Amino acid sequence: MRADADDPHYLGHRQRLRERFARNGADGMDDYELLELLLTLVVPRRDVKKLAKDLLTAFGSFADVLAAPQQRLMEFEGIGEIVAVNFRVIAASASRALKSEIRKKPVLSSWAQVIDYCRAAMAFADVEQFRILFLDKGNKLIADEVQQTGTVDHTPVYPREIIKRALEVSATAIILVHNHPSGDPTPSQADIRMTREIVTIARPLGITVHDHIIVGRDGHASLKGLQLM
Template identity: 65%
Template sequence: MAPPGHAEKAPRHHDGHRDRLRERFSTAGEEALADYELLELILFRTIPRKDVKPIAKALLARFGSLAEVLGAPQRRLTEVAGVKDAVALDLKIVAALNRRAMRSAVRQREVLSSWTAVLDYCTAAMAHEAREQFRILFLDKKNALIADEVQGTGTVDHTPVYPREVVRRALELNATAIILVHNHPSGDPTPSRADVEMTRTIIDTAKPLGIAVHDHIIIGKNGHASLKGLRLI
């Protein structure tokens, strides 16, 4: 019984929720949790004494999916009620860890036999960028990844690409093959005529120097397109 004059503190409805959620993740794994609950586990660390379920659900409602929450710019994350700079930073750290892990998986394998891992990494790295990026994966004679570099960032629908610069960089790295990758911020990965023409120009520039262009992948929020798979190169 509480001392006279002392009001008994009402239990908060989220007391114990954090421990139960952590226990469920620990014993049953990630598949036992909804997307908003996985977000809660991250938010627990930055927001220690507050019910974070409404914040997690608001993030998903605002951006549409876990991938888009993690891919959103830090300033846009803070537009959601309850998401301060520290929370947004934590989410961007999680996104960076995810990309690094995927890139490590690509680096440790022969790229052409690990195509799914390559696509997963490129999607995580580029699908939710607000501007076009042009990325090149440089490969050695065994098709192992030498380097992964963003060669340019442009506007929402265009990135300038200079074929001679692409080939020059491949020669500097002693690469014998390259994979071209760029994103379409519109979400639609359908290649444009300019995409195809630029790719063919790079192929024609690289081939006499012994550098193969294995593919040009276009990444969108809703999928990807392969120029080789579409028989456009």
């Protein structure tokens, strides 16, 4: 469809963005263009190019924008409750799709997808969460549960409760995951001590702790990879 001369200028721009995406997908599109295209689906009657750039400037990345708290998004002119909720739906859908992928095969053979899922689910949260992936004898996912939610820099963790839950779901292995809202995934001394305590309790009961993954905006850290457990 070609925009008429009397149509607002942004209608032709929107059409060109859609055509580029239809031809090539997201390849070759800058983050602000992809975000702009997304905004055109939920903000029908205004130019959203500046809004897309303002959101990226404020939050730092495409993923940060999608994961931003609803009230923070609504501080921007042009973003109301419906738009903000749509962003949350898109972020949740992406996380659900990644989770469905890691359910299909042994977790240890799809480690990159596990990291992608953990980052999508937690890396951009504004408070700490402690998540556990419970695995069966074939290292396939039995359950994925957020055990605790804390503050911006602390989550209470109860090692014996973690192992009790592993026994309840008949897990023979677990992966510990938590996020650092600061963005830096470097493990703290408290993270290391807590991980070692869980390993000590789990081992006599035949439960293997495969890893403790810390995710943040700046990447992820593996305590196993760092030889800290």
